[in-house]
Amino acid sequence: xxxxxxxxxxxxxxxxxxxxxxxxxxxxxxxxxxxxxxxxxxxxxxxxxxxxxxxxxxxxxxxxxxxxxxxxxxxxxxxxxxxxxxxxxxxxxxxxxxxxxxxxxxxxxxxxxxxxxxxxxxxxxxxxxxxxxxxxxxxxxxxxxxxxxxxxxxxxxxxxxxxxxxxxxxxxxxxxxxxxxxxxxxxxxxxxxxxxxxxxxxxxxxxxxxxxxxxxxxxxxxxxxxxxxxxxxxxxxxxxxxxxxxxxxxxxxxxxxxxxxxxxxxxxxxxxxxxxxxxxxxxxxxxxxxxxxxxxxxxxxxxxxxxxxxxxxxxxxxxxxxxxxx
Numbered sequence: 001x002x003x004x005x006x007x008x009x010x011x012x013x014x015x016x017x018x019x020x021x022x023x024x025x026x027x028x029x030x031x032x033x034x035x036x037x038x039x040x041x042x043x044x045x046x047x048x049x050x051x052x053x054x055x056x057x058x059x060x061x062x063x064x065x066x067x068x069x070x071x072x073x074x075x076x077x078x079x080x081x082x083x084x085x086x087x088x089x090x091x092x093x094x095x096x097x098x099x100x101x102x103x104x105x106x107x108x109x110x111x112x113x114x115x116x117x118x119x120x121x122x123x124x125x126x127x128x129x130x131x132x133x134x135x136x137x138x139x140x141x142x143x144x145x146x147x148x149x150x151x152x153x154x155x156x157x158x159x160x161x162x163x164x165x166x167x168x169x170x171x172x173x174x175x176x177x178x179x180x181x182x183x184x185x186x187x188x189x190x191x192x193x194x195x196x197x198x199x200x201x202x203x204x205x206x207x208x209x210x211x212x213x214x215x216x217x218x219x220x221x222x223x224x225x226x227x228x229x230x231x232x233x234x235x236x237x238x239x240x241x242x243x244x245x246x247x248x249x250x251x252x253x254x255x256x257x258x259x260x261x262x263x264x265x266x267x268x269x270x271x272x273x274x275x276x277x278x279x280x281x282x283x284x285x286x287x288x289x290x291x292x293x294x295x296x297x298x299x300x301x302x303x304x305x306x307x308x309x310x311x312x313x314x315x316x317x318x319x320x321x322x323x324x325x326x
Contacts, residue, residue, distance in 0.1 A: 005106055009035045009094065012041045015042065035105060039085055072305050090108075092152075118152065127199070151197075169310060191262035214299075214300040216290075228284075
């Protein structure tokens with residue numbers, strides 16, 4: 001049997017479901033054989049925190065978020081707490097639906113020998129219809145670059161040198177990626193490092209549509225493209241419907257290009273490419289709903305608060321780094 005990796009695994013959670021707790025407990029038990037340091041930062045309400053502690057304390061470090069790291073985005077507070085406690089240089093940060101295998105953890109650790117941050121590629125471990133729909137987003141991202149996963153590898157020394165990252169943003173993983181870049185760090189995005197994640201429930205899937213569209217305020221060119229979809233589609237439907245068919249076919253072709261990159265055809269179902277026109281139509285509608293959220297409420301609701309900023313630009317973060325001397 002291979003010895004555990006000298007890796008700190010940081011898992012921020014807010015768990016109020018006993019069935020999910022049981023499944024996560026099995027995964028945590030596996031993690032303790034693969035990583036020498038597993039930290040669960042639990043922001044659950046008190047009664048659920050105690051139930052989680054009874055289940056997890058024997059095998060992992062189970063702690064509440066440190067008030068010193070409090071911020072508007074509770075997940076970032078959990079990540080900050082975990083990074084402050086991490087025992088090793090190489091740290092894996094993951095959402096509670098991410099399911100690594102040992103070899104994937106080893107590869108992230110190996111890449112962190114030369115990179116400051118690693119962006120794996122998430123892939124669902126089951127494909128109900130809504131997972132195929134959401135996978136179309138990943139495939140389009142892969143067609144033009146890399147996807148945004150629910151897990152990252154990070155060098156702890158880089159994190160400390162840059163003084164952490166902002167926790168008052170919605171798209172926290174993009175904020176961390178950009179902060180590393182702004183401080184001169186190297187980011188690796190291996191398209192063939194596939195890490196499984198559990199698909200969300202249908203209710204959670206629908207609940208994330210406008211919030212995810214709001215994230216794209218952090219990428220203005222993309223946001224302009226999404227906002228153009230609705231008026232262009234309406235004009236096409238009224239005047240030149242064959243144009244809409246051509247655009248739908250082009251989106252499927254782009255998604256299929258993303259699916260086939262770096263061996264993706266072996267892990268992504270081809271049917272997900274067919275969902276690309278539906279995903280684009282959804283994003284075109286939800287982009288306008290995100291605009292209404294911003295105009296009407298100043299931002300999008302996140303838990304008990306409203307977050308205005310999806311993520312800061314690299315140039316703004318770079319200027320901040322220069323002013324702070326880090």
